[in-house]
Amino acid sequence: MASVLYTYRSCVKALPQLPESMKHSQADLYLETYQVLDLEMSRLREIQRWQASAATKLAADMQRFSRPERRINGPTITHLWSMLKLLDVLVQLDHLKNAKASIPNDFSWYKRTFTQVSIQWPDTDSMREELDDLQIFLSTRWAILLNLHVEMFRVNNVEDILQVLIVFAVESLELDFALLFPERHMLLRVLPVLVVMATSSEKDSESLYKRVKINRLINIFKNDPVIPAFPDLHLSPTAILKELSNYFQKFSSQTRLLTLPSPHELPPREAQDYQRHYLIVNHIGAIRAEHDDFAIRFASAMNQLLLLKSTDGADVEWCKEVKGNMYDMVVEGFQLLSRWTARVWEQCAWKFSRPCKDVGPSDSQELSSSYSDYEKVVRYNYSAEERKALVELVSYIKSVGSTMQRSDTLIADALWETIHAEVQDFVQNTLATMLRTTFKKKKDLSRILSDMRTLSADWMANTNKPDSEFQSLQHGGGNFFYPRPVAPTAAQVHCLQFLIYEVVSGGNLRKPGGLFGNGGSEIPVNDLKQLETFFYKLSFFLHILDYSATIATLTDLGFLWFREFYLESSRVIQFPIECSLPWMLVDHVLESQSAGLLESVLMPFDIYNDSAQHALVVLKQRFLYDEIEAEVDHCFDIFVTKLCEAIFTYYKSWSASELLDPSFLFALDNGEKYSIQPMRFTSLLKMTRVKLLGRTIDLRSLIAERMNKVFRENLEFLFDRFESQDLCAIVELEKLIDILKHSHELLSKDLSIEPFSLMLNEMQENISLVSFSSRLASQIWSEMQSDFLPNFILCNTTQRFIRSSKVPLVPVQKPSVPHAKPNFYCGTQDLNSAHQSFARLHSGFFGIPHMISLVKLLGSRSLPWLIRALLDHISNKIATLEPMITGLQETLPKSIGLLPFDGGVTGCMRLVKEQLSWGTKSELKAEVLRGIKEIGSVLYWMGILDIVLRELDTTHFMQTAPWLGLLPGADGQMLSQNAGESPVVNLFKSATAAIVSNPRCPNPTSFYTMSKQAEAADLLYKANLNTGSVLEYALAFTSAALDKYCSKWSAAPKTGFIDITTSKDFHRIYSGLQIGYLEQSVQLQPNNHDMLGDSVAWGGCTIIYLLGQQLHFELFDFAYQILNVAEVEAASIMQTHKSPHSGQGWDSMLEAMKKARRLNNHVFSMLKARCPLEDKMACAIKQSGAPLPRIKFENTVSAFETLPQKGT
Incomplete structure (x- = not known):
């Protein structure tokens, strides 16, 4: 039901506006609109009916345990959780109904079209009544909670059960009894509602604070001012209390609770304290240490378990120790994942509650005068350090979850055996001791303990038989049972929890001291402690038995993508990918060039997998999956492009750094700026199976394909650049091609790409066997004809050609120098400057260094063609000079004698x-x-x-x-x-x-x-x-x-x-x-x-x-x-x-x-x-x-x- 409201999008926005020429078709438009909106309103009617039914059943269930003449004890712990979860669903539904402005807007259109189309219908009274009820339901804030309050207090008061629920929630929060983060968040969401309802009864409302001190409630509400509710929608306990005080008059007198500040009302100093608590960047050091320590110990436990399985006739105690250690590691892994994922949820909720107000000067130019609320809470609300910490934590969650999931089948037997041993040791040995000592003369309690043994004891694995039980108890020896990979069922676990609760509380709802408090109890402290320990273990058994589902829940980070509430408030169809948090994390890794984060660059893409799974399985909305798929396609294309650019830049810089003159580096004081920090691209270049939305992507082949294209583009650029310069640039061209070739050699060690010679010949248009004139040779010959021979002069002393100082008779037309990124030169700006300083040494003349470069670049295939072209030029030039010389000969006298000495x-x-x-x-x-x-x-x-x-x-x-x-x-x-x-x-x-x-x-x-x-x-x-x-x-x-x-x-x-x-x-x-x-x-x-x-x-x-x-x-x-x-x-x-x-x-x-x-x-x-x-x-x-x-x-x-x- 909550998914229907959360994913609801306005249908009115898509309605067409009829022009004046089509006003005669307005009736048809109203009918079509009504038919479309009626489907959506039917879902809202279903939600209305369901919430009414759920409120009635929850109220009836509470009243059943509140009657003085009740014949059953309880409720059980399982029953308490069920009531709290149902109440949480009702709270979320009410909150969504209040937050979604598109729902009443669509309903107003629906009612208007109903008025237009129902004129000709015979009987519409019942339909109008339904519309009126639905209108009241949608327009009344907190209608669901008000209805629940009416239902609960319709027959008799339910203060007792409400107080029990409050006590249970408070104790669970204070003692961390909520094992997984969804349970804790659920308790935080329902606790303020329970407090409001418990203090708004007709009886003495102060009776609650006799069982739960108000300071305890205040501490809980102050410690968690923001509670995650939906991916982009948070709740605030203080805000709920203040808003509900307007609807529950008796609660309005609780000034101590109502004076607590809401998140946006926090003083700056308190806000800074909360920020230190919520922001992951402040805890990432401890999280990193926890991850490293757990990864080492989990791998060690796995090795011990594999060694145990390969050993025949292993010692029983050693087997128990190894499997018990494996069980402890799984429990610790669940606790770590729960704590880490909860931090991600809570940081997101804090960010949504504290949008960015001031934009730094670096972003001010990028922003327009007005930007969306979603950009304030996501795009511009995460600093670089916060994004880095979030990427690191996401990678930790996914890596630990993946490691534990892969070992599922290997450790299943060890987990079941350990759970079996824990249960059997308790019911066969611990309870036997209690029956023999503490509960020997308490028949009612002895009967409950005996029922627990009868319900859960596995006598088939026992060396003693049930018949010899009394004899075993009299002698005081514990039962010895063989371990078996047979875990208890969920029903057995719930029954054991219920019976332990009965033993401890005796079904008394007003028992002081909480569930395991010792106030007024006749059970010794040691026995009570044993019962409490086993009671909490039973709660975790259920999560371990549902191993895969638990890991999926704890590693689900799909909520980082959803933004339904802000899509509605911003009145846009979808936000650009720059506002998508998963892509922001990927882009940060690529832009930061952090070697430590680079191997985790694919982890944020797993968020898309989680969000797609959540959209199809939980929300059951295909259009959300289509939007996710479209964004993933677009983002992954950009990711491959940016990743290849980063790889190319790194290897190009590495190559340029290695080819720098060592004497140049030795003479510099800051030569370290030309060194390249190693990057961990190797693992990415080996990935052939990347799972994305159910598809397997060969990342290695995509990178190889893209790199082949980039190398060709770089060669094309180098030749275009040379064509825009004179012949003296041949040395720079050879140096840049050498750098590119060396980077190709370095990259070829980790990636299979096409040979460099093939690329070079292809770019030089020199593939054909009968092609002797390459692109470079043709350009050199063209340059010599148009510029070099007419405009360069020879200095015989230095053996160099230099450009003449005279203005050319015919201006040389050259294309403009193409623009390219630094990675098409030498990788980085510093390396570009260093290599260009060497290139400038050869840019003013043409000599032997240039000829060496020319010979290397042309090779034995194109060089003969150029030589023949130059020789033909000599022949043509001689033929051209012949008539000119003849003209000069004709002007000379017929006879020229020797010059006389006397003059x-x-x-x-x-x-x-x-x-x-x-x-x-x-x-x-x-x-x-x-x-x-x-x-x-x-x-x-x-x-x-x-x-x-x-x-x-x-x-x-x-x-x-x-x-x-x-x-x-x-x-x-x-x-x-x-x-x-x-x-x-x-x-x-x-x-x-x-x-x-x-x-x-x-x-x-x-x-x-x-x-x-x-x-x-x-x-x-x-x-x-x-x-x-x-x-x-x-x-x-x-x-x-x-x-x-x-x-x-x-x-x-x-x-x-x-x-x-x-x-x-x-x-x-x-x-x-x-x-x-x-x-x-x-x-x-x-x-x-x-x-x-x-x-x-x-x-x-x-x-x-x-x-x-x-x-x-x-x-x-x-x-x-x-x-x-x-x-x-x-x-x-x-x-x-x-x-x-x-x-x-x-x-x-x-x-x-x-x-x-x-x-x-x-x-x-x-x-x-x-x-x-x-x-x-x-x-x-x-x-x-x-x-x-x-x-x-x-x-x-x-x-x-x-x-x-x-x-x-």
Whole structure:
């Protein structure tokens, strides 16, 4: 009945509002509304009838024990509990009826529609009477208790039985006779009602306080100012007393009780004291110690019991001790669970009675101007420490309950045997002693004790027979009985309690001193104590016999989800999950990142299991289960997402912390902030069976699926981030991918996820067997075309490319840097800052570290494609420069002679300017210089790549050479140590021969297979060792590309001798370009050299060298000739101390020419070393496009012989 009222939701809210155009259908709407509401009102009528019947029966039962002429004694303890429970149900019904505002609202609509639809009905008088009765019932506060009061005092007064109930309740509360928390809460709920009714009788109302001092009642009401009644609805004893005093006039004179403050009226100091009592956070330390101690002792008791079961012929006393210890542990477990769950109930009731008034500054921005009452009592009423304590206590309750439930079948026999032994020892030995001594001459009491023995004694397990009982008693020896796993029935337990009560009280309701008080009793204190002890044990026997149901009751925390009262008061259909207490606990564990709580993160989900079970079994409401199921689905999805994010962040941070430079950490004073605290994710990663609403969820597979997705998203982000930066970010990209890969390795130890190489290839779009151009390679090539080659300049001294200071001709369009959480970088903000500080060291240039990263990221699959693309770029750039150079050639004079010495530096410079009539060709000159610069940048880039690849080849050779039996020879060749097979092949062959020769070898075929695989590996690794030089290949490729234009750029002398006046050779063009940009670099700020760098020299000198014009260039270069003139001029005036050119301002120009000459000499010396002109035929390229290596190897081709074409 209480479930119907508690889960009642207003039907009026769902009624549609008819528009004006449908007013003619209003009668049909009234009829439909009446039919819907009539179903709900019929339930309320049933509750009305039931409460009237229950009140009548309870009153009749009380009157039956209150008549002076009654012929039966009692009531029994069981009867007292039954009356109190029925009274508690009536109190709860009355309280719900008063609290539910939707019920009278719906009834008013129901009555209105009844008036409209009943006009045409023939006879409605009886129905109107029912409506009037129901209206009075619903509109009258405390109608049920008022009706009960009338029924109880209708015939005669029932003060005696009311006082007995009050005494029983007070003693039970003071002596903790209520074994489980539901019984204690029930006593607290009915006690104020009993006091009001007992003091409102026609007789002397003060007689109650002769049996129960008022101070005892006041202490009880003050100790528990808030009583749990429903999940989100509490009761207050003082509030009940004050409200009922308006309906029971005689009670209104009890000023001492009525002056007690209600929870919201408590003074601040008292409220703080109560808060220390109610809040779990103040007791969690003691609870933690109790849990740890109980878990250890319960496990020890279980081990002893298992050892006992595996031992044959064990000692009887030891068996009794082990099983008795197991029984004590179960009793203690029940008491702990009852006490812990009661604390959760009471804390919730306290929170509901004391809503949050002030919201902290951290929450003020999140809150709107008005927020619901439920948010005040739940969402913002629990601090972080309180949520942590609640999660910990929930995990303790669930873990202890689960441990005890799993051991049900193992300990059942031990519990039954112990209970059997307790009962038989009492009825066969203790009662026998009492019959022989205390009750020997008291026939009435002796008869009751004999009845107890007859009712409960198990003589079949006794070595003595009933016939020899008298003889046993006379000799004073106790009966010996064999233990049997046969527990007493519930009827036997109730009868024993009744008979003990009869012995102690004699059926006198007014017996002073309470149930086991010694006032006026003829029973000795020792015997009374034995009876009391056994009486209380009997009460616990019933709970132990109903083992599973008791554990289910004590571990049921489903009340933490329900919020029916606040749904009605807030006028909402449902609250968001942020207001749901179970989800708040889960979210707190995930957000707090507490290692101690992490293993308990799934415990709050068991609250949903309890609430769903309560909704279906107790409340019997399917719509509540549907709401719980919907919330669980939503919450669990969010939980998996947040959990995976926490796991990913932890392993990413762990990986980033391990990959930090140790010297960097050593130099820091606060290096501990970069260390990662260990988290206990391992147990969560092993969970494959999570029970949730009757379903089994494989959490491990869900996490693995999500982690595969997160790793791919992280790789996608890293590539998107790289695409929004320049080529210098390749070092940072490699570092971040290394961190991600290492985190994948760490996580793979605990979770089965896809290989990292597969994810990386998938994100690089490099899965296909015929795909040679990965996403990263394409991006690098695109970046080199659009930004690197046009806008970066070479510094030959530092072997680095740096960004030019000039504004790009075409602005580089890049996507914006994508935003991501810190865990997509290095995990935490501190680690991000540390790694970014290293990345910034390489962000301003491109050099060898960047090339190492590029080679590692591209690998042997995509790197050849990029090399071929760059070589094709050289070829295309040369083809593009050809018409431009032709245009420059046409403007030069037909004959250019040597510069005269007699004009000095000034005259030479004037003559050069006259001969180089390129004034109208400034744009063309700049374009040619940029083209030569790009060719030089590519060639130098190839040189850096060659250095890195040679280093990798050397490392690879050092690792494989001992197994292949190779030694480095002269001129880069490799020699074999033995003419025969390599050591690795010999090793496997000899091992195979030795193993196969053994006749007990199970499978010789597999060893022969291993030997063949060793031979294949030998051939594969030897083939990969013979790699050519990338730089030599690039020079050979460039030489082949220049062969097409050799006739235009390198005219053969007509006489066979060097023609000193020729002006059409490329070296003349480059000489003029060089002196031009050197002059501009001196005159302009920033100088032109800073805009073009050293790449121009590399490009120009390489073309000159490959065209065979190095000697011509060194002889006829304008800058070289001017330097010679300057040297002669300087030698002729050595006697003067001032510079011969300082007055004319040529010092800077001459210094620039010297630097250019030194750089050109360096380039030519490198070209001579890597591509000698006398071996030019050896450096040529075959018709197939493959280079002929300069150094010949037997049966070996260049590493780039099968280089793929760009775009394939």
